[in-house]
Amino acid sequence: MDTGTRVECQWCKAQNTPGTPNCYTCGAPLDVRNVVSDSGWREAPRLRDMTEIHFSQSTCQVEGEIVPVAEITLAPGDWIYFEHHVMLWKDESVGMSVMPLGGGMKRAFAGMPFIITVAQGPGRIAFSRDATGELVVLPIHPDQELDVREHAFLLASHSIGYSYTRVKGLKNILFGGQGMFMDRFVAGNEQGLLLLHGYGNVFERTLGPGESVLLEPGGFLYKDASVGMDVETQRLSTGLFGGGGMNLARMTGPGRVGIQSMYVHHHTE
Amino acid sequence: MAAYTCRWCRATADAADLVSCPTCGAPVDVRDQVSRSGWYELPAVPDMARLQFGRSYCQIEGAYVPVADFNLAAGDGVYFTHHVLLWKDPSVAIAPMALAGGWSRMFAGLPLIMTDAHGPGHVAFSRDAPGELVPVPLQAGMSVDVREHIFMAATNQVRYDWFQSGVWFQTRQGDDTETHYPVGRYVDRFSAPGQPGLLLLHAAGNAFIRQLSSGESMLVKPTALLFKDSTVQMYLHFEHPSGTWRSWRSWGERFVWLRLTGPGRVAVHSAYDRLEDPGNTLAGSSPATRWQWT
Numbered sequence: 001m002d003t004g005t006r007v008e009c010q011w012c013k014a015q016n017t018p019g020t021p022n023c024y025t026c027g028a029p030l031d032v033r034n035v036v037s038d039s040g041w042r043e044a045p046r047l048r049d050m051t052e053i054h055f056s057q058s059t060c061q062v063e064g065e066i067v068p069v070a071e072i073t074l075a076p077g078d079w080i081y082f083e084h085h086v087m088l089w090k091d092e093s094v095g096m097s098v099m100p101l102g103g104g105m106k107r108a109f110a111g112m113p114f115i116i117t118v119a120q121g122p123g124r125i126a127f128s129r130d131a132t133g134e135l136v137v138l139p140i141h142p143d144q145e146l147d148v149r150e151h152a153f154l155l156a157s158h159s160i161g162y163s164y165t166r167v168k169g170l171k172n173i174l175f176g177g178q179g180m181f182m183d184r185f186v187a188g189n190e191q192g193l194l195l196l197h198g199y200g201n202v203f204e205r206t207l208g209p210g211e212s213v214l215l216e217p218g219g220f221l222y223k224d225a226s227v228g229m230d231v232e233t234q235r236l237s238t239g240l241f242g243g244g245g246m247n248l249a250r251m252t253g254p255g256r257v258g259i260q261s262m263y264v265h266h267h268t269e
Numbered sequence: 270m271a272a273y274t275c276r277w278c279r280a281t282a283d284a285a286d287l288v289s290c291p292t293c294g295a296p297v298d299v300r301d302q303v304s305r306s307g308w309y310e311l312p313a314v315p316d317m318a319r320l321q322f323g324r325s326y327c328q329i330e331g332a333y334v335p336v337a338d339f340n341l342a343a344g345d346g347v348y349f350t351h352h353v354l355l356w357k358d359p360s361v362a363i364a365p366m367a368l369a370g371g372w373s374r375m376f377a378g379l380p381l382i383m384t385d386a387h388g389p390g391h392v393a394f395s396r397d398a399p400g401e402l403v404p405v406p407l408q409a410g411m412s413v414d415v416r417e418h419i420f421m422a423a424t425n426q427v428r429y430d431w432f433q434s435g436v437w438f439q440t441r442q443g444d445d446t447e448t449h450y451p452v453g454r455y456v457d458r459f460s461a462p463g464q465p466g467l468l469l470l471h472a473a474g475n476a477f478i479r480q481l482s483s484g485e486s487m488l489v490k491p492t493a494l495l496f497k498d499s500t501v502q503m504y505l506h507f508e509h510p511s512g513t514w515r516s517w518r519s520w521g522e523r524f525v526w527l528r529l530t531g532p533g534r535v536a537v538h539s540a541y542d543r544l545e546d547p548g549n550t551l552a553g554s555s556p557a558t559r560w561q562w563t
Contacts, residue, residue, distance in 0.1 A: 200334025200395065201332060213359070215355070261333075262333070262399065
């Protein structure tokens with residue numbers, strides 16, 4: 001086939017057959033132009049109801065728009081992993097197991113899921129979170145590493161490596177809104193699927209080297225591992241009443257930063 | 270050239286290539302959605318619509334939990350309660366804006382300080398609930414009353430004040446008397462004394478507005494009130510359904526309503542907080558009307 005006539009998805013860069021309404025790999029509508037604010041934030045592609053996404057021999061169908069469901073049809077031999085509380089329903093045939101993780105005690109103390117559950121095909125299994133928001137299909141290219149706010153990841157396919165990274169610096173741990181750890185996903189050689197659930201609407205911005213933006217820590221969703229994160233405190237004093245402080249996370253490029261508009265607000269003082 | 274008058278905020282603009290009202294963001298190409306009872310549904314602001322104020326503008330981004338992204342020119346500013354800040358450029362300076370009546374505000378659970386942001390640069394706000402951004406452009410001399418914790422941001426031309434709601438009732442259980450404030454103890458008032466300004470509110474769920482004529486009144490759930498023109502009066506109304514066993518002081522024995530009397534606009538939102546009324550014996554209230562169904 002002539003690759004010169006292919007349509008490139010602007011979200012995941014996959015090549016698609018002309019006339020296809022949605023990207024085969026990430027589900028982004030191909031007939032809708034990018035929605036970018038003047039400040040440079042790009043809206044995550046709004047996946048159409050019943051969009052199908054393909055990975056390995058399996059598919060993911062996105063159902064609903066306000067609190068979307070990700071319904072996975074697993075081929076024999078394919079598997080996905082997830083935090084067990086996001087599971088909505090499953091076929092009886094789908095096998096369940098637990099992914100062995102190191103550092104269990106540390107994870108438990110940090111409030112991260114102690115176990116990651118694995119579902120093995122063949123069969124169907126569906127996932128959703130308990131809040132209005134968007135499913136975000138994140139393209140991770142080989143050798144890329146992505147850090148994700150804890151509990152924001154919905155599921156990942158077997159070809160994507162999972163680990164976690166410790167948040168550095170006491171101030172970042174106490175006031176950064178992420179706790180002690182963030183999930184880290186690493187792309188393998190094979191095309192995989194990583195699905196996040198962002199509360200509200202999701203926006204992404206690519207920061208140039210040294211470029212920075214200040215975020216409400218609760219609004220942080222994901223970042224490339226190359227993006228630095230440091231919490232800064234802004235004093236807002238009003239004399240007799242003391243006032244308070246506002247902690248903001250300074251994200252410094254290069255790399256992508258994703259935010260969610262319905263953030264988890266962390267009281268600072 | 271033809272002029273366009275916005276049906277939501279009444280501002281006029283050059284009609285050429287207009288997609289949304291430059292003052293409030295209401296789309297120009299959709300017809301009004303008005304219920305048979307007269308409620309006008311707030312037209313959803315199109316994604317990426319720009320609201321112009323002075324040399325600055327606000328861009329509305331997203332649909333479920335929209336973000337208000339202000340592009341502030343040098344010297345222009347907005348104020349907000351600090352927990353709605355989502356992100357900002359490092360160039361945007363923020364500073365506290367002290368408010369009078371600190372003790373009263375603190376005891377009432379109102380934010381003790383407002384935060385001021387000054388350009389140049391971008392600063393963005395969102396609330397932590399699905400809903401709509403409600404732009405309320407204020408012409409010079411206008412003022413609106415807003416239920417507490419609804420406010421998102423306002424431009425510096427808008428003056429902020431607050432007053433006691435004067436809407437309360439007391440219940441008694443044994444020797445304990447409790448005072449309830451169905452619309453909050455205080456109400457925020459925003460006015461544009463000198464020049465026009467932009468006020469942004471966040472409605473949980475959908476927002477609806479209705480115009481009451483002079484003397485016309487209606488009953489709304491107190492926690493559903495979004496804002497009202499300052500000319501609209503509000504009182505309590507207690508409604509007792511028929512067939513309830515009066516000696517059993519259950520919550521279902523009465524409905525607590527807010528009676529709003531025109532002239533002026535009244536706006537409500539559809540995802541309101543639950544009204545806390547333990548249903549105990551009523552010991553007193555602010556001026557109120559009553560109705561007992563037989």
